[in-house]
Amino acid sequence: METVSGISSWKLTIRREAAGITVLRAVTCESAAALPETLWGLPVTALGDHALAPGAGPVPGQEVLVSCGPLPPDAQWDNRNLRDMTLPASLEQVGDYALFNCTELKTLRLGDSVNRWGGGAIMNCRRLDTFQMDCTGREGGLLAYFAGELPGELDVTLRRGGEIWTRLIFPEYAEVYEENCPAHHFDYNIYGAGYGYHHCFYGKRLDLKSYDALWEPMLAMEHDGDCAMRLAWWRLRYPAELTGRTAADYRDYLRSHALEAVRFLLSLGDASDLRLLLREIMPDREMLPAACALAREQRNAAALAVLLEEQHRRFPAGAARDFTL
Incomplete structure (x- = not known):
């Protein structure tokens, strides 16, 4: 197994492609880890199917140990303990079930260069609720994907040019089918104020005016007051495309x-x-x-x-x- 230096420790199985490196399997012994941006001068451009899924079987490919220093003798190579992960800025594709069953993963840091997320890529990532994205103008499609896949509360920080452009809270919601016995059918109900927030995208574009327009309707229904307070604060703290009238509404809520x-x-x-x-x-x-x-x-x-x-x-x-x- 070849060893290369990096900022985090990984055991990788990779394949060299014409466009760059495909990571077929990746397992770390750290709770916070960053996948390498490059290997041997080639960009890391893809994650294969089940690439980080705990317990995924071996696949043929070149094995590489990425090391950032001496490893403890009792290191446990198991992505089940991975809580904070940084994906390469050069990443373009994420395979099917790539992060399947990373049940402790809470924070994902990435760029907006990924143009394909495979089916079930973040299935069973039940704790995943915090995103930090470096944006180049294509963040709308990526954010729409996560907001559509994860109905829980999301905390999203969008960066441009190395600085925070805005920070958004997407309140949680739940879709529930409830049995209606007398009518012999199931009723479909949505609970929580977050459904509109998770779907305020048009043509895979983040529409901040539509996002802000949901504020008064949210307050008019049952909602989490703590979540609303944080939503209002972050919109005022990083007021990208925020109009004066909506800023006043957020300000009034924080004042109360x-x-x-x-x-x-x-x-x-x-x-x-x-x-x-x-x-x-x-x-x-x-x-x-x-x-x-x-x-x-x-x-x-x-x-x-x-x-x-x-x-x-x-x-x-x-x-x-x-x-x-």
């Missing part, structure tokens, strides 16, 4: 759920985002002391400083200041 939004940003540990939230929602006199109490509970000195600064700026004659953690 200000403490929940502060708690969420405290969990992220980014004081700069907290400063932006305060500028967007202009919290009232009652909310700021409660937010300060949350920061103290979490011993987050940076966030507490931001909140106290805001309190002093807007309500200089307010309650006595307490800088203790």
Whole structure:
């Protein structure tokens, strides 16, 4: 078995094609791993059928060990523990059932160059809900594929030129067939506010205006308040193609759920985002002391400083200041 260096450890079975490398089998011993972009100067362009499926049988091909350093003697080569995976930017095709039964996979990082996803490629990837995509203008078809295959809540970050362009939350939904005994048939019902979000694509193009138009209908039906808060925040934080009227709607929602939004940003540990939230929602006199109490509970000195600064700026004659953690 030939050994090459890489940023993650993999045991690969590959085939050299005219256009590049096809990975027929790939297994890693790491929970977060990136497939190599190139091998011997050739781009990795395809994943074969069942390429990463745990328990898939061997296939004929060239075996390669990709190593990023000494491996622990008890390393377990089993994709069942793979949680975070990065696909090559050069990847163009993904075979049938390529990630079948990667049941722990939660985060997928990839470009928008893949023009074919095989049948059942992400079947049984029940935890998969987070995507980070590097976009070149073809992300709509890729995103439509994932949104159509995965009815659960999705958290999608779209990057352009190395910077975050926008971040979108797709609320979950469920399609259920329920037996109607007296009529001797099954009724088809959709539960949850996410169906429209998962299908707001036209000609495999992401339509952000259609996405934003779903906001008021979602609030009018039963929905997850925490999900709605995060959806509104990320649209304001990265406002690609966001109109002033819709931004105001998101802003009003965050203002009415200000403490929940502060708690969420405290969990992220980014004081700069907290400063932006305060500028967007202009919290009232009652909310700021409660937010300060949350920061103290979490011993987050940076966030507490931001909140106290805001309190002093807007309500200089307010309650006595307490800088203790």
